[in-house]
Amino acid sequence: MDYARRAVELGLDEIGFSDHSPMPRDDFDDWRMRDSQLDEYVAKVRLAQREFPQLKIRLALEVDYLPGHEDWIRKLAARQPWDYFIGSVHYVSDSWDIDNPAKLSEWKKRDAFAVWQAYFERLTQAVESGLFDIIGHADLPKKFGFRPAQDCTPLYEKFLHAVAETGCAIELNTAGLRKDCQEIYPSRELLEIAFRKNVPITFGSDAHAPAEVGLNFAEAVALARSVGYTETLRFRQRQAEAAWL
């Protein structure tokens, strides 16, 4: 409710809720809703829709992609009339979520490029699964600043080729500005390749608190425009609609 109120205060005309989806096993990790909380989540979004009729409020989820979870994700999609699914990779293995500050020591044990390669390989698989409307925070491995010395362009190219083929969008996510990397996800370099391949974009602030709703959107729009973008996508009932930037 507070998030929707903040969106109205800011004069936004649309907001989407995309909480972290449950996993097939509730004890998978400790930073997402449990399966039994899904209905409660939907009810809260529906309540906000009724309380703020002047605001378009979309019902969505940020869904973790792990290989082998495809059927689970398909079943999740059938459980509610979702407006969109953001597909994200946080886990490069079943036990390491690379953006988890509690597991920062894992980064220090590994070669950064090997992690980026594993991440983008999995992200490309997520795209190819065809289960998602939007791909979340595409260059998440930069979060804590562990950047490989090697050129990552081939990883971006392969990933974005799959995105273009599948027809999903990538998000400009301003949360990166609030992390060690101090940069919007994705980087200008990745976004320039996306633009060349006609990959559509969406905007998100990845708000984990009401004050973060719409944060730094002007910077994200400026970045998109400077790369050449003139349109963004919005999703309703898993159908995309273009809007001018």
Ligand code: FE
């Ligand atoms: Fe995420």
